[in-house]
Every structure is written in C-alpha cells, then in structure tokens.
Amino acid sequence: MRVLxxxxxxxxxDALVVRTDYLDDEGxxxxxxxxxxxxxxxxxxxxxxxxxASVDEVLTxxxxxEDLAVVFLADRTSMQSESHALLAVTTLTREECVDDEDYEQxxxxxxxxxxxxxxxxxxxxNLSIGNLGFEEYAARAQEDPExxxxxx
Numbered sequence: 001m002r003v004l005x006x007x008x009x010x011x012x013x014d015a016l017v018v019r020t021d022y023l024d025d026e027g028x029x030x031x032x033x034x035x036x037x038x039x040x041x042x043x044x045x046x047x048x049x050x051x052x053a054s055v056d057e058v059l060t061x062x063x064x065x066e067d068l069a070v071v072f073l074a075d076r077t078s079m080q081s082e083s084h085a086l087l088a089v090t091t092l093t094r095e096e097c098v099d100d101e102d103y104e105q106x107x108x109x110x111x112x113x114x115x116x117x118x119x120x121x122x123x124x125x126n127l128s129i130g131n132l133g134f135e136e137y138a139a140r141a142q143e144d145p146e147x148x149x150x151x152x
Contacts, residue, residue, distance in 0.1 A: 004061045005049050012067045014043035015124035017086065018058055019074045022051045027079030034084050034117035041121070055089055055112065063091050069127035070134065072120055085114040085148045088123060090134040109138035114148040123149070 010016055017035060019028060028046075035042050050058075055073070062071045073087040089112050097103040115123060115137075126132040141149040 001054075001057055001060065004053060004057055005047065007043075007045060007062055007065065010043040010065065010068075011041070012128075014041045015070075015072060015120050016043050016045070016062060016065075016068060017072045017074055017120070018045040018050055018053070018062075019047075020050055020053045020058070021074065021076045021079050022048060023076070024079040027084075028074065031074050031078055031084045031086070031117065035120060038118040038121060055087075059089065059091060063093070065091075067128070070124060072115070072124075077114070083116050083146075083148060085116055085146075086120065088113050088115045088120075088134075088137070088149070092134065106133060106135050108135055109142055113138045113141035114146070115141070116148060116150055119149050119151060122151070 007016065021028070032044065058071060058073060062068055068091050071089050071091060073089060075087055078084055078086050090107070092106060092111070094100070094103045097106060123137050127134060137149050141147055144150060
C-alpha cells in the first residue's frame with residue numbers, strides 16, 4: 001500500500017471530500033460545484049497523489065483525525081453519474097466498538113454508501129454530533145433503487 005500525504009488544514013466543521021479520479025476534469029468541476037452549492041463547509045483534497053487511491057488507503061490517512069466520522073470520495077462513479085453521487089465511507093474501526101456484536105450492528109449495511117452532493121452536509125453534521133449513526137444513512141441508501149442516499 002502506498003503512503004498518501006497527510007490531510008492538513010481541515011476545520012472540524014468541514015466535510016472532507018477526497019478526489020480519487022483524475023480522468024475527467026469536467027466531471028470533477030460538476031461534482032465540486034454541486035458540493036459548494038449545497039455545502040459551505042467542505043475541505044477538498046484535489047492532489048494527484050491521491051489518484052486511484054483505494055478506500056483502505058484513504059482511511060489509513062484520514063483516521064488520524066479523531067473528529068472525522070465520515071469521508072467522502074469523488075471517484076470514477078461520482079464523475080460519471082448524473083447525480084455525481086460520492087462514496088461516503090465511515091472511519092469507524094472495530095477497536096472503537098464495545099465488541100464484535102456492536103461493530104457488526106454499526107456496519108450492518110456496510111461501511112460505504114453513495115450520497116448526492118446535497119446530502120453531504122446533513123450526513124457530516126449529524127455524524128459529527130452523534131445525532132444519527134452511519135448505519136442509519138447506509139440503511140436509507142439501501143432503500144433507494146440506485147442505492148444512493150438522497151434524504152430522510
């Protein structure tokens with residue numbers, strides 16, 4: 001696994017969006033515009049060093065931020081889809097849970113789901129304050145025909 005640069009300068013209230021696809025600059029412009037239209041507090045990682053980074057590679061770096069419950073990846077699917085749905089990834093680890101049963105419950109619907117840019121603020125804010133859990137958003141995404149979280 002490669003070593004990615006540390007994430008610096010993110011305010012605790014900023015949603016973290018990591019660009020991992022660099023094949024479509026126009027697609028990225030649409031994704032970024034959609035995010036800034038709906039979300040005033042976004043910290044973008046737009047650095048070629050992150051090109052084609054896997055979820056595990058991203059998590060290895062961002063888990064250093066103890067205030068971060070979720071990271072959003074702008075991957076190939078994000079760039080190509082009409083909705084520009086990002087990949088929401090929980091930073092939760094088994095070690096943060098009481099036991100295996102707790103971890104399994106919190107990741108019952110997986111550790112990732114797709115989300116429209118309009119939903120990023122809602123998810124980031126509610127996870128940050130513990131108002132809702134990642135599993136609740138992931139379950140909601142499962143209900144969508146395209147498996148995308150749109151809203152409650």
